[in-house]
Amino acid sequence: MAGLPPGRWRGRGLAGLGLSEGAEVSERHMALVFGQGRHPNADRIEQRLLDDGADSAAARRATVLGQPIEEIEARNQTPLLALDFTFRPQVSLTVLWAPGDAHTRRVIERAHERAVAQALRWLEDDVAETRWASGRGRARTPALVVAAFRHFDNRDGFPLLHEHCLILNRVQHRGGDGEPRWGALGTTRLYQNVVAAGTLYSLAMTTEVCEELGLATVPREVTPGLRPVMEIAGVDAELIAWSSTRRQRIEDALEGLTYTWVQEHGRLPGEKARHGLGWQAAQDTRPEKKTPRPLEQLLAWWRASAVLKFGRQVVDGLLDRCRTVGAALRARVDPVVDTAFAAVDVAAVVFTVRRNFARRHVLAEARRHLLETLRGRAFAPGLDDDIANRALADHARQTTVPQPGRRVPAADQIFYTADFTEPDPWFIAGTGGRPPRESSRYERARVASLAVRNAIRTARTATPQPRRHRPPRTPSNTPAGTSPSHRRSGRPPSTPTNRLRCPTYTWEAGRQTRRRGCAHRRTWPGSPPTPARPTPAAAPSRTDRPRPPTRAVRSTSAARSTNSSTGSPARTKARASSRDSPPGGTGGEANGPDAGTRPVAQCRDHRGPAGYG
Structure with missing residues (x-):
């Protein structure tokens, strides 16, 4: 087409057609391969067979790739001859490319070409397969035939660098006799992997451009609630809007479609409905294609338009500004x-x-x-x-x-x-x-x-919490285990590495959970040796075990009632002090004969010098 560069052949499957990578795609090639499903050199092959004495039907059949289109149409089916995979960079990269200097354009175009090649190689290596016998036979075929066409503008004439890759729905595989045969591609697998191929292209191209020019990317929200688009840092939203001319028209149409949908359904559209409305708005606002113009003319018009709207200083200093912002971002990114x-x-x-x-x-x-x-x-x-x-x-x-x-x-x-x-x-x-x-x-x-x-x-x-240094505690005549604050202060640390576990109870995040059937007790690091437990036969019954003096219990209740009635913060302070203290009481609390040591931590059913109450 006039104004556009010629298409180029790509893919490993070109060897089966006698073509080479990067060869020009002629109009006759397009008509034969993608219009009739025949060999790109069908005219020459058919003429040679006719000269050798073959009839016209046999000569034509020898140039067909796979199943003839006539047989497919005879079954009232529509033949699928190619799939169009379109690769395009982010809008910010297009903005850098269109009004930029020659070096910037070469870097972006080279990265675009390599990214397209990498995506096609991935499709060949990991996705492409052929099928025959109505899908009952399948085989991997890492060799595609692709015709790539590069375009430079959108339907409004503004910059939009993108590439159409027509993947031929024919591929070679080895038959039962070992001879190469042409068959159809597994097009379902190609369709299923189109998003993965697109993300590979975006990742490869953006990485190469950023590494080559010293740039970085930042997220930009295009549609609220959906994944952000990673644009080049330093490209303003006004410059992106200048290139994305259809965006505002789509949003205006989407607002009207959303209002109509709400009137019909009586509620706001969900995520799936919003996707459908967005696609409909894009189709309704899609203009007809215009006659393409040469790239040199487009570059001059794009630069003049950008300078007229933003000024020469902004356009000429765009790359330097992006490099400055990118250097700051790259310095903070962990590689x-x-x-x-x-x-x-x-x-x-x-x-x-x-x-x-x-x-x-x-x-x-x-x-x-x-x-x-x-x-x-x-x-x-x-x-x-x-x-x-x-x-x-x-x-x-x-x-x-x-x-x-x-x-x-x-x-x-x-x-x-x-x-x-x-x-x-x-x-x-x-x-x-x-x-x-x-x-x-x-x-x-x-x-x-x-x-x-x-x-x-x-x-x-x-990590384990380091043990705090506490001053030595003063002995007291109060029997150990009779003070409620003594029992409360025996909480073990709540860090995962210092949990106190027992078949009857466990401490975790400062909370005690009761479990039945305790048969042992645990001690804190640094506590005195645990006395030997009596055998089960000699163990006293629960009713025979010693209990705290009655006076201490009454004094505890009185202290609680006094604090609660007067609103005194004494109990609150005691709790805070006990939480910050090691097991056995606060720093200034009396602990009887065991003062200055860490008592044994025991279960509720094993009350003793440091029993948990």
Whole structure:
């Protein structure tokens, strides 16, 4: 098409067609391959066969790739000859590319081309497969035939760098006789992995551009409640709006569609309904394509438009401003990714959004997480796969059960679920004249992952509390075990490493839980040796055990009633002092003959010198 660069052939499957990587796609190639399902050099092959004496039908059939289109249409089916995978960078990268200098444009275009190639290689290696016999036969085929076409503008003529990759729905595989045969692709698997391929492209391109130009990314909320888009830091929202000309028209149309939906249903649309209304608004406001213009003319017009709206100083200093902001952000970003936290976030988001998910969903979210966490910094190859594998291993459980006698499902066809606690939905007040909305599944997923992250962080940082130095306590004539504050002060520390456990009770986070059947007692570190317990036959009965003097009990009750009636803070202060004290009483409390030592911690049924009451 005039004004656009010619298409280029890509993919490992070009060898079976006699084509080379990067060769130009002619109009005749497009008509034969994607219009008739025939060899790109069908005219030459057919003419050679006719010269050798073959009839016209046999000569034509020899140029067909796979099943002829005529046979498919004879069964009242629509033939599918290609799939269009479109790759495009974030708007901020397009804004840097359009009015930028030649070096900036070369860096962005080279990163775009490499990212597209990496996404196509991933589709070939991990996704592509061929099928025959109505899907009963399947085989991996890491060789696709792709025709790539690069476009530079949107339907309004503003900058939008993107690439259309037409993937031919034909691929070679080895037949029963060992000879190569053309068959159809497993298009369902390609459709299922389109999001994972797109996230791989965005991650690869953004990382290369940021590393090459010294930039960083920041999250930008495009649709309230949905995942933010990682844009280049330093590109203002006004510049993004200048390039995204259709955004305002879509929002205006969406407001009218939402109002009509509320009038019909009597309630606000949910998340799924909002997605449908957004798609309808985009289709209703989609203009017709215009005649493409050469890139040199577009670059001059884009620069003039940007300078007229924002000024020459803003346009010329855009890259320097982005580098300054990016350097500050990159200095604060830790280049090491904590895979444990990353796996929690990825699993929580995928589970809350989808409930049942496959590995492709986890892998796509892992790539989004790397782009959001590293802010454009480089990472080790294969880190996205490591995070996805850990999320499935640590936080997911398989729900797909292989059936005996049936084909074992592929790895990306196995589904999982998780056991995260999802918070209840809440409503969020609207801003800018928008109506209130219910919290999205993505927002609830972030809250669910935060709880698990905090638990992991607490487990990592939990260490034994150092023992406080206390002055020696003054002996007293008060018998040990008769003071209620003495018993209260015997609480063990509530840190996980210093829990006091017993078959009858346990202390955890400052709370006592009773359990039956105690047969032993535990002591605190530094306590005196525990006297030998009597044998069960010689142990006194519960009614024969010594009890505290009656006078002490009455004085305790009186002290409580006096404090409660007068509102004195004495009891409150005693409690605070006892919590800060080691077992056995406060620093100034009398402890009888055991003063200055840590008494034995015992169960409720084993009252003694330091019995818990």
